[in-house]
Amino acid sequence: MKWSQMPIKHKLIMMTLFTSVIGIVVVSLSFIWYENLTYxxxxxxxxxxxxxxxxxxxxxxxxxxxxxxxxxxxxxxKLRQSIELSCIYDAMGQPLSSFSRRRDLQCPLAPGANEGEFTNSYFHLTQAIELDGESIGKLYIRSSLQELVGHLQNYIATTAIVSALVVMALLLVSSMLQRIISTPLVHLTETATRIARVKDYSLRAEQESEDEIGQLVGAFNSMLNTIEEQNAQILHNYENLEKIVAQRTVELRSANKELEAFSYSVSHDLRQPLRAIDGFSDALLEDCSDQLDEVAMDYLNRVRAASQRMGRLIDSMLTLSRVTRYKVESKEVNLSHLVATIFEALQADQPERHVEVVIQPDLMTQGDENLLGVALSNLIGNAWKYSSKLSLARIEFGAIDKDGERIFYVKDNGAGFDMKYADKLFVAFNRLHSPAEFEGSGIGLATVSRVISRHRGRIWAESQPGEGSAFYFTLNDAAVDAHETGAR
Structure with missing residues (x-):
């Protein structure tokens, strides 16, 4: 087990034992060294x-x-068992008598100076034999250190046994004493783990002391108090927010219904007067043209053009209102077929135009065919309109698959627009071109955005002035907004 994974009580015991063992080893080695020198x-x-x-x-x-x-x-x-060799030399250094415990031991030729010397296994002593202060010979003694080795071995064994007993005693004592530190920490850990598991912030850790661990437990409990108070406040705010959101939702739905009804009513009621204005103006032009001068004729033509322009605007507003209130009926739709039908109608209306039309075949999706037809009519109509000033226009409809999502597109090589105005593109009554350049109501792309939104999709555009435009949109087959109801 890694040190970082070891329980704290085991760490405390091991730290205590490690420190103690190092101390015992150092002291034991010191005693052994001292005993060796003393011996x-x-x-x-x-x-x-x-x-x-x-x-x-x-x-x-x-x-x-x-x-x-x-x-x-x-x-x-001979009585001294450790002495293995003893020799007496005359003044000339010749051995006169000797004692040896083994036959292979011989007196050294030069016994050396008057001193005692330790080697690895022996102690060598050379003692001068004197008479009246004059050296007349030397005594050489060699003693084995085997007794020292045996003594040190016994001493080491005794020290090891005592040290082992001390370590065992320390293990027992440290096992008991570590609980003073580890038990509060273990309880704190268990409390924190339980809180994390059951999410019950009313639980508290028991504070058993006033030391640093006790202060830690106190801080932990204080933190729990703060979290519990914050959770209670969050829950209270959430409940209030739910009530406010529900209330605002009801108010918003009511306001939207009233606004839609008002918009529909105004648009519907304005159509009749506009038809009357256009009709009577046309009648004046046909029946009374010989009685009117050029100025009057120009005024009547302007009245007719304005009323027709207002009529188209009202029709667009009614379409936007119907798209919002329309009951969605989801089924499989062939978008390629829809687009082809739209192009046929546009070409029939303007047979003099030469437009290269590219339609990717058999693009199927799940959605409401009528709403998707409205959206595609606006997108294709825009591409048709904004490429009308080109001698050879090109309009393309297709789809690409990216990151598991199908993205449909309508591209043209027409007038294009500046991308810094892209955020206004799908807002009603916002136009990026003047009526003198291209006619329009400013509601078409808002209607497209509403249709795509009801299909839980996304729509965006990419363009450069003079280089054409590309409109991309997605349709969420599994989440078509089929639960909203309303009148057709």
């Missing part, structure tokens, strides 16, 4: 005493060359 110092002192005594006993025998006495002196070291 060697004691051994050196003992060997110096033994060497001094033996040298004093051997000076007379060495003066009289009493080899038997000298041999007895070195043999007396």
């Amino acid at each position: 060697k110092d004691q051994l050196k002192q003992e060997m110096n005493v033994i060497g001094k005594i033996l040298a004093d006993r051997s000076n007379a025998a060495l003066v009289f060359s009493d080899t038997a006495q000298l041999q007895d002196n070195v043999n007396s070291l």
Whole structure:
């Protein structure tokens, strides 16, 4: 298990043990090192005493060359098991007598200076034999350090056992003491996990102390209080907002219905007077033309043109109103066939025009055929109108698939428009060209946008002045607005 995934109580225990073990190891090594030095110092002192005594006993025998006495002196070291070799030399450095526990051990040729020296496995002592302050020979003793090795091994084993017992005791104590820190944190974690799971912000963690952990628990509970108060306020605001939205929705629907009814009524009621104005003006022109001068004739023609223009505007407003109130009937629609029919009607109305028409065949969709016909009539009609000043116009209808969505388009090579006015394109009564350039009511694209909206789709345009326009739209087959009802 990674350190970051380990429970905090295990981390506390391991940190305590790790620190304690390091301390125990350092102290144990220090004791062992000190014991080694102490034992060697004691051994050196003992060997110096033994060497001094033996040298004093051997000076007379060495003066009289009493080899038997000298041999007895070195043999007396047999009682000391650690001494493996002992030799007595005369003043010329020749060995006179020796003691060896093994046959392969021989007296060194040069016993060295008067000193004690430790090597890896032995202690070497060279002691001068003196008489009246004059050196008459030397005593050499070699002692094995096996006793030291055994002593240190026992000492290390004892230290290891004691250390293990101490570690076990520390493990037990740290297991109990870590609960003072870990238990409040574990309870806090459990409370936070439960709150996250059940989303109940009324739960609180129990504060068991006044230290930093207790302060953390207190801050956590304070945060929960704040969240609970904020949630209550949000819920209250949401309930009020729902009521306000419901009220505003009812008011908006009522206002929309009244506005639609008013618009429909005004548009419908204005048609009759306009027809009368246009009809009587036409009658005056036909029946009384010989009695009218040129100025009167011009005035009557202007009246007729204005009334006809107003009639077209009213028809567009009625179409927009009907599109909004129309009951949607969704079925499979062949858009390619609809577009072809629209082009046939436009070509029949203006047979003198030469327009290259490109229609992608068999483009099917799900929607209301009448509403889609209105939208396509406006889009194709716009393309037809704004390309009318070209000797060879081109209008294209097709579809592309992008990111799992089918996008239909109507493209032309006509007048185009500046994209900085694109946000006004689908707003009623907003026109990007003057009536002197191209006639229009400013309602056609607003009607198209309303139809696309009722089919839960999107519409947008791309264009450059003088380079034509491209209108793109999507239709959501699965979410056609078939639940809205109204009169045809």
